Amino acid sequence: MAAAEGVSLPTPTEEMNGAGTLMDFLDEPFPDVGTYEDFHTIDWLREKSRDTDRHRKITSKSKESIWELIKSLLDAWSGWVVMLLIGLLSGTLAGVIDLAVDWMTDLKEGVCLSAFWYSHEQCCWTSNQTTFADRDKCPQWQKWAELMTGHAEGAGAYLLNYFLYILWALLFSFLAVSLVRVFAPYACGSGIPEIKTILSGFIIRGYLGKWTLLIKTVTLVLAVSSGLSLGKEGPLVHVACCCGNLFCSLFSKYSKNEGKRREVLSAAAAAGVSVAFGAPIGGVLFSLEEVSYYFPLKTLWRSFFAALVAAFTLRSINPFGNSRLVLFYVEYHTPWYMAELVPFILLGVFGGLWGTLFIRANIAWCRRRKTTQLGKYPVLEVIIVTGITALLAYPNPYTRRSTSELISELFNDCGALESSQLCDYYNNPNMSRPVDDIPDRPAGPGVYNAMWQLTLALIFKIVITIFTFGMKIPSGLFIPSMAVGAIAGRIVGIAVEQMAYHHHDWIIFKNWCRPGADCVTPGLYAMVGAAACLGGVTRMTVSLVVIMFELTGGLEYIVPLMAAAVTSKWVADAFGKEGIYESHIQLNGYPYLDIRDEFTHRTLATDVMRPRRNDPPLAVLTQDSTTVEDVETLIKDTDYNGFPVVVSRESERLIGFVQRRDLTLAIKNARQKQDGVVSSSVVYFTEDAPQLPASNPQPLKLRRILNLSPFTVTDHTPMETVVDIFRKLGLRQCLVTRSGRLLGIITKKDVLRHMAQMMNQDPESIMFN
Amino acid sequence: MKFLFGVEAFCLACFVLLSQVSAKNSEDIRCKCICPPYREVEGQIYKQNVSLKDCNCLHVVEPMPVDGKDVEAYCLRCECKYEERSSGTIKVTIIIYLSILGLLLLYMVYLTLLEPMLKRRLFGHSQLIHSDDDVVGDQQPFANAHNVLSRSHSRPNMLNKVEHAQQRWRRQVQEQRKSVFDRHVVLS
Numbered sequence: 016m017a018a019a020e021g022v023s024l025p026t027p028t029e030e031m032n033g034a035g036t037l038m039d040f041l042d043e044p045f046p047d048v049g050t051y052e053d054f055h056t057i058d059w060l061r062e063k064s065r066d067t068d069r070h071r072k073i074t075s076k077s078k079e080s081i082w083e084l085i086k087s088l089l090d091a092w093s094g095w096v097v098m099l100l101i102g103l104l105s106g107t108l109a110g111v112i113d114l115a116v117d118w119m120t121d122l123k124e125g126v127c128l129s130a131f132w133y134s135h136e137q138c139c140w141t142s143n144q145t146t147f148a149d150r151d152k153c154p155q156w157q158k159w160a161e162l163m164t165g166h167a168e169g170a171g172a173y174l175l176n177y178f179l180y181i182l183w184a185l186l187f188s189f190l191a192v193s194l195v196r197v198f199a200p201y202a203c204g205s206g207i208p209e210i211k212t213i214l215s216g217f218i219i220r221g222y223l224g225k226w227t228l229l230i231k232t233v234t235l236v237l238a239v240s241s242g243l244s245l246g247k248e249g250p251l252v253h254v255a256c257c258c259g260n261l262f263c264s265l266f267s268k269y270s271k272n273e274g275k276r277r278e279v280l281s282a283a284a285a286a287g288v289s290v291a292f293g294a295p296i297g298g299v300l301f302s303l304e305e306v307s308y309y310f311p312l313k314t315l316w317r318s319f320f321a322a323l324v325a326a327f328t329l330r331s332i333n334p335f336g337n338s339r340l341v342l343f344y345v346e347y348h349t350p351w352y353m354a355e356l357v358p359f360i361l362l363g364v365f366g367g368l369w370g371t372l373f374i375r376a377n378i379a380w381c382r383r384r385k386t387t388q389l390g391k392y393p394v395l396e397v398i399i400v401t402g403i404t405a406l407l408a409y410p411n412p413y414t415r416r417s418t419s420e421l422i423s424e425l426f427n428d429c430g431a432l433e434s435s436q437l438c439d440y441y442n443n444p445n446m447s448r449p450v451d452d453i454p455d456r457p458a459g460p461g462v463y464n465a466m467w468q469l470t471l472a473l474i475f476k477i478v479i480t481i482f483t484f485g486m487k488i489p490s491g492l493f494i495p496s497m498a499v500g501a502i503a504g505r506i507v508g509i510a511v512e513q514m515a516y517h518h519h520d521w522i523i524f525k526n527w528c529r530p531g532a533d534c535v536t537p538g539l540y541a542m543v544g545a546a547a548c549l550g551g552v553t554r555m556t557v558s559l560v561v562i563m564f565e566l567t568g569g570l571e572y573i574v575p576l577m578a579a580a581v582t583s584k585w586v587a588d589a590f591g592k593e594g595i596y597e598s599h600i601q602l603n604g605y606p607y608l609d610i611r612d613e614f615t616h617r618t619l620a621t622d623v624m625r626p627r628r629n630d631p632p633l634a635v636l637t638q639d640s641t642t643v644e645d646v647e648t649l650i651k652d653t654d655y656n657g658f659p660v661v662v663s664r665e666s667e668r669l670i671g672f673v674q675r676r677d678l679t680l681a682i683k684n685a686r687q688k689q690d691g692v693v694s695s696s697v698v699y700f701t702e703d704a705p706q707l708p709a710s711n712p713q714p715l716k717l718r719r720i721l722n723l724s725p726f727t728v729t730d731h732t733p734m735e736t737v738v739d740i741f742r743k744l745g746l747r748q749c750l751v752t753r754s755g756r757l758l759g760i761i762t763k764k765d766v767l768r769h770m771a772q773m774m775n776q777d778p779e780s781i782m783f784n
Numbered sequence: 785m786k787f788l789f790g791v792e793a794f795c796l797a798c799f800v801l802l803s804q805v806s807a808k809n810s811e812d813i814r815c816k817c818i819c820p821p822y823r824e825v826e827g828q829i830y831k832q833n834v835s836l837k838d839c840n841c842l843h844v845v846e847p848m849p850v851d852g853k854d855v856e857a858y859c860l861r862c863e864c865k866y867e868e869r870s871s872g873t874i875k876v877t878i879i880i881y882l883s884i885l886g887l888l889l890l891y892m893v894y895l896t897l898l899e900p901m902l903k904r905r906l907f908g909h910s911q912l913i914h915s916d917d918d919v920v921g922d923q924q925p926f927a928n929a930h931n932v933l934s935r936s937h938s939r940p941n942m943l944n945k946v947e948h949a950q951q952r953w954r955r956q957v958q959e960q961r962k963s964v965f966d967r968h969v970v971l972s
Contacts, residue, residue: 110877111877111880111881114873114874114877114878114881115877115878115881118874118878130875132874132875132878132879133871133874137869137871137874140814140869141814141831143831145829145831146828146829147818147819147820147821147826147827147828147829148827150818150829190885190889193892194888194889194892196961196965197892197895197896197957198888198892198957199957199960200957200960200961200963200964200965200971201960201964201970201971203964203971204971209970209971219970220956221956221960226953226957229884229888230888233881233884233885233888236881237885332870332873333868333869333870333873384968385968386968390965390968393965430863432818432820432827432863434827487964487965603969603970603971782969
């Protein structure tokens with residue numbers, strides 16, 4: 016790619032050192048040839064070949080001097096440096112988010128008088144006045160009613176606390192949506208559908224920018240603290256990818272090559288999940304399974320490195336005070352029994368059914384938000400949903416607290432030391448077993464009370480999450496799904512436990528459950544339920560099981576988790592093949608060619624190619640008879656992304672393909688910098704200038720921007736093969752020829768529309784190129 | 785500016801890490817023993833600032849509520865956990881977060897309320913600000929920016945550059961807002 020037309024490409028030295036002063040960073044970057052338009056797909060083959068060129072240049076220069084050798088080593092190591100930086104920053108941001116959420120969630124209920132920055136638990140950390148029954152209370156932390164009026168109990172205090180809870184929730188969510196609206200509109204939503212699309216080759220400028228990073232971090236804390244039914248895992252993946260993008264811009268190896276940049280972003284997504292769950296391996300598998308598109312195996316090791324660094328950074332910030340990465344890390348190891356697989360599979364079925372219900376309802380609601388008047392009032396919508404959530408959540412103690420704490424309590428086994436309502440069993444006063452092996456006990460009234468409240472909480476959460484996910488604030492979906500599953504699982508677990516205790520002579524229990532033994536662990540049922548619901552919604556398989564067992568720290572529970580995950584995926588797939596993220600991608604019309612979809616129809620390339628029978632003929636350029644004016648008219652009149660170049664209009668033999676953006680920039684450049692180029696100058700794509708009379712103006716050589724090896728298929732190629740080629744090579748367009756003559760063109764949008772048509776979906780919903 | 789932002793983020797990370805290493809006072813470690821009810825004795829929680837090796841029932845539970853021969857039975861039921869936290873990190877993080885939030889809120893109030901008021905008072909300040917309402921379509925993606933920049937090449941100083949950068953940023957945000965909130969094209 017020699018520079019011969021007046022536009023000089025920067026040498027590697029300039030690229031690496033970032034030529035220019037500080038002030039130049041404030042200037043608008045001049046787009047150079049080879050970059051892409053917003054909302055367009057990249058050309059993977061071109062990016063790969065540019066990277067190979069760059070690498071070859073560096074390797075050949077490294078033999079010249081020691082300095083060049085050092086530079087080539089730095090270039091090789093730059094990938095690892097980027098991973099290290101991503102891990103550090105993601106871990107730090109996740110720690111900040113966790114600490115801030117912890118504090119702000121408790122701020123809705125009261126404040127710590129000795130030091131206002133302490134949450135409830137931290138405030139009572141050093142106090143000596145906590146009792147066994149009221150282990151949460153201490154005089155330093157007071158609820159708002161107590162602070163304002165001096166009364167701690169009574170109807171008036173309750174109503175005042177209720178009112179202030181709602182007020183704080185509304186304030187937080189209003190701040191969140193205003194900040195998103197004013198500073199970074201791309202910071203709303205979960206982020207995972209868009210990141211999946213970006214990683215498959217789509218460009219959304221600004222989606223991974225610095226303001227998006229800042230606003231997403233700040234408003235995520237506000238959104239989670241406001242008590243809405245959403246989680247922070249999906250947004251943390253977005254935050255980590257923004258960090259990845261930020262550090263990519265420090266090295267030209269990644270900033271100038273969109274393909275390499277996406278490798279870094281895959282690894283950053285792994286770091287994001289790793290800090291969200293404290294599961295580095297699960298994070299890498301999630302990135303591999305859900306988010307990434309082309310995942311060269313060499314980034315597997317780098318993703319793992321980034322995930323580990325992030326997890327280590329988070330652990331050293333130590334947000335939860337006990338060296339655990341996640342709030343619901345459980346450590347019991349009680350065994351489970353084969354007969355319990357029946358309730359586990361039932362929980363899997365529940366998870367699959369709930370997943371289907373949620374996806375359909377949420378997509379219907381989001382479609383309504385997209386197309387009707389509802390979408391015109393985003394701030395009002397957020398405030399109303401927060402108001403309703405806070406209003407209904409406060410009376411039930413299980414929904415009043417943050418969802419993570421709820422899940423943590425549901426996962427925990429009831430020893431003799433718990434004093435919560437859920438653990439109100441009748442204890443044998445003469446019991447002297449160690450705390451881990453308590454036999455099954457009859458439930459006290461507290462447990463039945465808790466079951467009622469949990470059932471109400473389950474219904475509430477199922478309904479409200481449908482309206483919450485997709486609002487214009489950062490919102491994730493993992494924690495609400497896990498909460499729904501954990502509540503259902505715990506209810507089933509307590510039911511099974513009580514049945515086993517009271518009816519231990521039934522045939523199903525007689526074989527494995529002796530009276531006086533610890534047969535049933537309701538906490539395990541909660542975990543299995545959480546895995547089932549999360550699997551039903553997202554359709555994750557291996558990564559889900561690995562995340563769940565990294566959360567629990569026990570390999571004993573892999574089989575129940577797998578049983579539930581597999582069942583829920585089967586049940587959910589019976590109703591619809593797409594998970595929540597693929598459904599959102601379809602709703603938005605992103606050009607995402609799913610790797611998992613199989614195309615089994617027997618159409619041919621001629622059926623899909625453009626121009627169709629009634630369309631105007633294909634817009635082409637000739638190799639040496641188009642003038643600059645013709646080209647400019649062509650660009651202005653059409654909006655195609657590129658034009659094939661043929662020998663002449665009569666012979667129609669294909670020479671190559673040229674992109675619209677490259678044409679625009681090259682002609683603009685030529686007009687400004689080269690003299691003699693006017694509207695009637697001839698544009699030629701051959702090596703030598705055409706033979707023209709001397710009176711003609713100077714011709715313009717544009718061979719540099721011509722792609723001489725465009726992909727072609729013949730008209731009788733089956734569409735199955737064409738779809739496979741698009742998917743595996745990441746093409747944007749493919750030319751159709753017959754006996755060497757150009758017939759038409761197939762673009763990615765055409766392929767997606769054809770697939771949608773074949774699946775009886777609306778082909779007009781594919782919006783982007 | 786990109787480089788500065790990266791350096792700043794890195795410094796923040798280091799600062800938070802270092803602050804938690806440096807702030808290890810005795811108040812930040814504790815051993816918490818929870819003892820359930822035993823015969824006539826009620827359940828109790830005992831806390832003491834002892835180190836990991838002394839974190840067991842005998843060192844922490846004081847005064848021992850049962851006599852000599854029952855001590856072992858009582859202590860078997862107690863669960864003692866060693867916990868550490870870093871109060872310095874918590875304080876620094878919350879204060880940094882609140883200050884960033886406060887700055888953003890002030891800037892938001894300035895952008896939405898104060899600046900239009902100031903613009904109305906000083907109309908005719910510059911033609912540049914008026915042109916940021918009409919967004920040019922896809923045909924000429926960078927024509928407007930080049931016109932804007934070329935007009936002011938007569939005054940290439942720092943304030944001007946900052947203002948241009950800010951104008952560009954606001955135009956981008958406006959585009960984003962249009963795609964997300966108005967046309968519902970992305971992120972429905």
